[in-house]
Amino acid sequence: MVKNPPIINELKKALEDLPETWSRQTNYMDNITHFIYSIHSYGELCKEMDAEKFDANQRAYTIHRWFNTEISILHEQLFIKHGAEGASFDVNKMQHTDCYIQGKPFDIKSTVYPSRCTPIDPDELDTREKRNELIRWFYHNQSRGQRYCFNNRIFIVCCGDSVIERNSLKLDYSQVELKVKAYMKYLLDGGKVNELNVSAENGEMHRVKSELILIKPYATKLCESPEELTCPKCGSHYDLKVSTVRATKGSIVRECASCGNIEKI
Numbered sequence: 001m002v003k004n005p006p007i008i009n010e011l012k013k014a015l016e017d018l019p020e021t022w023s024r025q026t027n028y029m030d031n032i033t034h035f036i037y038s039i040h041s042y043g044e045l046c047k048e049m050d051a052e053k054f055d056a057n058q059r060a061y062t063i064h065r066w067f068n069t070e071i072s073i074l075h076e077q078l079f080i081k082h083g084a085e086g087a088s089f090d091v092n093k094m095q096h097t098d099c100y101i102q103g104k105p106f107d108i109k110s111t112v113y114p115s116r117c118t119p120i121d122p123d124e125l126d127t128r129e130k131r132n133e134l135i136r137w138f139y140h141n142q143s144r145g146q147r148y149c150f151n152n153r154i155f156i157v158c159c160g161d162s163v164i165e166r167n168s169l170k171l172d173y174s175q176v177e178l179k180v181k182a183y184m185k186y187l188l189d190g191g192k193v194n195e196l197n198v199s200a201e202n203g204e205m206h207r208v209k210s211e212l213i214l215i216k217p218y219a220t221k222l223c224e225s226p227e228e229l230t231c232p233k234c235g236s237h238y239d240l241k242v243s244t245v246r247a248t249k250g251s252i253v254r255e256c257a258s259c260g261n262i263e264k265i
Contacts, residue, residue: 004173007070011171013042014067019060020163029061036066068110071170072098075156076108078177082184096151101187104209107151111138112166113159125214126262132196135210139198150198150206156180158215169215179213186234186259212260233261 023029032052039045045066049059076098080086085100097105114137125131138155156176158169169175187193193209200206234256256262 005074007040007074008171008173010040010042011067011070014045014063015164015167015171018063018067018167022060022064023057029058030065032058033062033065036062036069039066040070067167071110072108074173075110075176075180078180079106079108079154079184082181083188084184096149101154101184101193104152104193106209107149107153108156109138109153110156110170111158112163112170113157114138114141115163125212125260128194131212131260132194134212135194135196136198139208139210150200150208152193152209154183154193154211154213156213156215160217165217169217172215175215176213179215183211183213191234191259214260231256231259231261232263234259 035048036045039048045062049062052058054062079099079101083101084106087097087099087105096107098108099106125134134157135153135155138153139150158166158172160166160169194211195207195209198206198208198210
């Protein structure tokens, strides 16, 4: 069993106070909450917010930002642990590259399935077209200001029935590591990162490398004979590391964590 890093306990404390809504990202709010990068416990964060005399809106923004920042660091480290090359980090500069994969810079985004994205059901992301549609949604609805860019991105997307469940899944460290490890193995074995065109607000087209890693509230199960079962798309063995068996819309499906292929069983 994967052992949770100590910061997970601090993030669980923050999760209890995490408001379901918070104000949209702005450069101003980022600037007044810049201190989050030097804080690594929820108690310290609360003391700093008290010292700054933050109002309710500012506190909500700060808790969300600290929570998401620490989650992102955890998830970025998993990519590096399983074969990606680390990138230098400067707390005083806007960071658009978290690691290098196959020699290319990537931004790792840990996020939740967007409730506003109603045209795409998270249980129907079984084709490349639908997965690319969601990727484009994330690029089109990204933060503006200094964070706005079209770098290569891998989205770790937590899917659930509520805001609380989706945010809680960010702390499912075991599932995240299993799926990151499987995806990195797929790439290190010669697999290619998905590529697509994404348009900016001004109509300019960007060619990006991007993929989704879906984290879901379903138990990962060991297949009865994993050595005899392989993904028909990428050839990965269906075992504890790469296979999720779950029920969806009355059917039982097996999802390959390496390439995202879904087949009914």
